[in-house]
Amino acid sequence: MANANFIISRPSNEKVRIYESGSLDRQLLEAELERLSNEVIDIPLIINGEEIRTSERIPCTMPHDHQKVIGYYYAAGEAEIQTAIETAIKAKESWEQLPWEHRASIFLKAAELLATKWRYTMNAATMLSQSKNIHQAEIDVVCELIDFFKFNAYYMDQIFNEQVISTNDSWNRVEYMGLEGFVYAVSPFNFTSIGGNLATAPAIAGNVVLWKPASTAVYSNYFVMKLLEEAGLPKGVINFIPGKASLITDVILKDNRFAGFNYTGSTNVFSGIWKKISNNLEIYKSYPRIVGETGGKNFIFAHESADVDSLGTSLLRGAFEYQGQKCSAASRAYIPVSIWSRLKRKLIKDISTIAMGDVKDFTNFMNAVIDEKSFKKITSYIENAKVSDDAYILCGGGHDDSKGYFIEPTVIIAKNYDYITMREEIFGPVLTIHVYENEDFDKMLDICDKTSPYALTGAIFSKERNSIVYMQNKLKHTAGNFYINDKPTGAVVGQQPFGGARASGTNDKAGSKFNLLRWINAKVVKENFTPPTEYGYKFMEK
Numbered sequence: 001m002a003n004a005n006f007i008i009s010r011p012s013n014e015k016v017r018i019y020e021s022g023s024l025d026r027q028l029l030e031a032e033l034e035r036l037s038n039e040v041i042d043i044p045l046i047i048n049g050e051e052i053r054t055s056e057r058i059p060c061t062m063p064h065d066h067q068k069v070i071g072y073y074y075a076a077g078e079a080e081i082q083t084a085i086e087t088a089i090k091a092k093e094s095w096e097q098l099p100w101e102h103r104a105s106i107f108l109k110a111a112e113l114l115a116t117k118w119r120y121t122m123n124a125a126t127m128l129s130q131s132k133n134i135h136q137a138e139i140d141v142v143c144e145l146i147d148f149f150k151f152n153a154y155y156m157d158q159i160f161n162e163q164v165i166s167t168n169d170s171w172n173r174v175e176y177m178g179l180e181g182f183v184y185a186v187s188p189f190n191f192t193s194i195g196g197n198l199a200t201a202p203a204i205a206g207n208v209v210l211w212k213p214a215s216t217a218v219y220s221n222y223f224v225m226k227l228l229e230e231a232g233l234p235k236g237v238i239n240f241i242p243g244k245a246s247l248i249t250d251v252i253l254k255d256n257r258f259a260g261f262n263y264t265g266s267t268n269v270f271s272g273i274w275k276k277i278s279n280n281l282e283i284y285k286s287y288p289r290i291v292g293e294t295g296g297k298n299f300i301f302a303h304e305s306a307d308v309d310s311l312g313t314s315l316l317r318g319a320f321e322y323q324g325q326k327c328s329a330a331s332r333a334y335i336p337v338s339i340w341s342r343l344k345r346k347l348i349k350d351i352s353t354i355a356m357g358d359v360k361d362f363t364n365f366m367n368a369v370i371d372e373k374s375f376k377k378i379t380s381y382i383e384n385a386k387v388s389d390d391a392y393i394l395c396g397g398g399h400d401d402s403k404g405y406f407i408e409p410t411v412i413i414a415k416n417y418d419y420i421t422m423r424e425e426i427f428g429p430v431l432t433i434h435v436y437e438n439e440d441f442d443k444m445l446d447i448c449d450k451t452s453p454y455a456l457t458g459a460i461f462s463k464e465r466n467s468i469v470y471m472q473n474k475l476k477h478t479a480g481n482f483y484i485n486d487k488p489t490g491a492v493v494g495q496q497p498f499g500g501a502r503a504s505g506t507n508d509k510a511g512s513k514f515n516l517l518r519w520i521n522a523k524v525v526k527e528n529f530t531p532p533t534e535y536g537y538k539f540m541e542k
């Protein structure tokens, strides 16, 4: 064991590449898109580093061309889950013994491989399987995942340097260990990087993990596993177990070594699993750590002094990039009537130029929504708005699932500020706007605060400093990530650690020191140099 305090310098964020026409990056990416879309890959479970295939084989298709199969994955059954648990517990012995700098090295190496050799494959896989354009894929699976790997290594070093006061006669030391048992990571479809981070953040801190990816993102998430293998992640530290969510969860939650749940996804699923964990509480060796980042109903609130051009662009990008399928997407807006006609003109004009289609056509700003279930859910909100007395469609509203799950960028005007699409998470390219009378500014801030159960992201637009302070104060509990004169999406690791409160989750800020702490058990050791030899105290002397 080396005797030294190793230092990981503060990383800088991975630079987002442009992929402009004719560039080498673009050529390499296009070649990879071509290669992957002409192959059908086989995606086994990975348990203890071994590839396992079960009798249940499920196709991976492309949302923008849903009949096109690009892979098949196998669903884990009860026996495979049990094996994964035993494997993980076994792997833990050597994983937690590994000097921390070697654990960190694996993820720093993964970051470097992703920035170079794996960049185009990971981008292409995410573009094809989750229907992202190149910019959306690059900021997700390349830049954000590299940042997660590097910053988590850096934060781990920072945490290990946190020590306590010692005295002349005793030395106090804090040791940081992983949790006793295993961590269960369950990830959503919308960011490949989130899946990668949910599995690796606990691992870097010394934990072993069972990772269940979302069924619609198994394809790209599998490549993350392969990248980690190439970076040298020891067998059994992270076990990849796609399959039926409720079955896998029920088997895992019955094991007394279940020590932590690292979840991102919708609020209802999280609440359901938390209840199951509570019901099983007596069986667990330790109180499980529960981390969940969940839904949102993110707002943009404009003051009458707002700059209309930047407000319009932020509404458009915030609501429609990646088809509105970002947990942080702007989905409701409050606009003062005095700026509405100018804003309306800009929105209608800009939205009319949005191109939508296949990810291989680089002129497309938007692609398809993830699957049939989402398509049906989103379009039912749109169809309801078309016949409602409380709302009307300003632009968009069309949809077509004949080839891919395409939904036009849609703006609903809610005459009633409490209309359903002002309250509920839709998770699609639908923005609802309520236009308010300028004199109702104060009342409308209260309404914005109380309208939805979530508190994930929110943005205010104003050019008047006093109103910014006022709005910030009135809306202080409405968002874990709050933006002033900016869209509410696009959080960057190390710059805007991400997470929300209320029904949006436990706000443990993915990609930060706070999050890593949840996967760490601290032990304080006091070493006494002069232990007392008599039990009495001076005050007792005659």
Ligand code: NAD
Pocket (backbone or CB within 6 Å): 186, 187, 188, 189, 190, 191, 194, 212, 213, 214, 215, 245, 246, 249, 264, 265, 266, 267, 269, 272, 273, 293, 294, 295, 296, 326, 327, 328, 425, 427, 456, 498, 499, 500, 504, 505
């Ligand atoms: P989802 O809730 O459908 O699925 C999330 C994960 O939970 C998937 O792996 C899924 O298989 C699993 N799951 C579903 N039912 C389950 C059950 N009964 N038991 C155990 N696991 C179950 O969410 P999604 O559609 O993949 O992602 C969209 C949701 O995620 C939105 O609500 C969005 O706001 C949220 N999200 C939040 C954040 C954040 O940081 N707050 C980030 C990304 C996505």
